[in-house]
Structure formats: C-alpha cells, structure tokens
Amino acid sequence: MPESLVRSRSRALAVVGLVVLIAVVLAGVYAIKGGPASAAGEPSTPVAQAPKVGGPAPGFKALDIDGEPVSLEAYRGKPVWLLFQATWCSICRAELPDVEAASERVDVVAIYLREDRRLVADYAERLGLTIRSVPDPIGEISLSYLATSVPTHYFIDADGTIVSVLKGALSPEEIDEQLEAIGAGSAAQG
Numbered sequence: 001m002p003e004s005l006v007r008s009r010s011r012a013l014a015v016v017g018l019v020v021l022i023a024v025v026l027a028g029v030y031a032i033k034g035g036p037a038s039a040a041g042e043p044s045t046p047v048a049q050a051p052k053v054g055g056p057a058p059g060f061k062a063l064d065i066d067g068e069p070v071s072l073e074a075y076r077g078k079p080v081w082l083l084f085q086a087t088w089c090s091i092c093r094a095e096l097p098d099v100e101a102a103s104e105r106v107d108v109v110a111i112y113l114r115e116d117r118r119l120v121a122d123y124a125e126r127l128g129l130t131i132r133s134v135p136d137p138i139g140e141i142s143l144s145y146l147a148t149s150v151p152t153h154y155f156i157d158a159d160g161t162i163v164s165v166l167k168g169a170l171s172p173e174e175i176d177e178q179l180e181a182i183g184a185g186s187a188a189q190g
Helices: 004-031 090-102 119-127 140-145 170-183
Strands: 061-063 070-071 080-085 107-113 134-135 153-157 160-167
Touching: 061 134, 080 090, 080 140, 090 107, 090 170, 107 119, 107 140, 119 134, 134 140, 153 170, 160 170
Parallel strands: 080 107, 107 134
Antiparallel strands: 061 070, 080 153, 153 160
C-alpha cells in the first residue's frame, strides 16, 4: 500500500475519531444540562437553592446530643441563631466563648456538619458547652441550608424569617449587631 494512501486513511480515522469524541461530549452535556427546556432558560431538573435573607428558614427535625428532639418549629415566636460548625474547625472553636455568652440572650442551635452524636457529645462535654448541639451525620440539615463551609451563621427572627447569613467567625460586636437585628436585645439588656 502506498505511503500516501496510509497517511490519508490515518487522517480520515483521526477525523472520524475526533467527530465521535465531540458527539459523545455533546451528548453528555445534553444529558446533564437537559434538552430544549434548558435552552428556553428553564432547568430540566430542580436545583437546590440556598435559603435567602428575607425568606423563610427551612424547617428541620433532628435529635440533639442528649437524644432530645429539636425542630425549628419549636422556636417559632422566638429569635434563633443557627450555627453550622464542626468539631475539627479551629475558627469555630475560637468563637465559641462569644457564642456561649450570647446564648443568654438568644436560643443558639449548633449544627455539626456530617458528624455523629458520640463525637459531638464528647466535644461539647470537653468544652463545657451549654448551647444546643445537634449532630447532622448525613448532612440533611446542612443540605437544606446549603451550608458548605464552617462556621456559617443563620440569624432568624421570631417569625421564622432569615434576617442574615454570615460566613466565618464573628466578633462580639458583630454578634451584638446580629442579635439586635433579630430582636434578641443588646448585651446591656441581658
């Protein structure tokens, strides 16, 4: 077989291979993104969205480290501070004394991302925590809030409306400001 014919066939196979690869990639994108609905600007499957400031806080039911039931509905009529954190998080641990002090003015529910009851109970005992500690071993609560980093703070007013969402450690002044915003009073009022 002449060399030019071999080169010609090799190029043809390379082009066919490239066309097949592009077709597979486009089919994958089409399958993931969806068909005509996506082109019209409508998602083909529902996409989880983070709860928004000014919107309702997603409800949840869980057990705290003592095996007691906890639900957001139980706090209706009172402001509440949901604190998403983890036992391994040094920033979370550093702000806990300020969180504990603030818990005299507002109900604080600390939700531990993907950690089990035994680990969280041991952590709370070692640190002498009095705030409500709720393990979230499969991440169900964290997912409903799309809390993917720690610490993440949700400040919720007595009506169950999210007033603010903050990420990272908070200073005592920032905590006071947020508690004022949800109607939990100032440090001076106690």
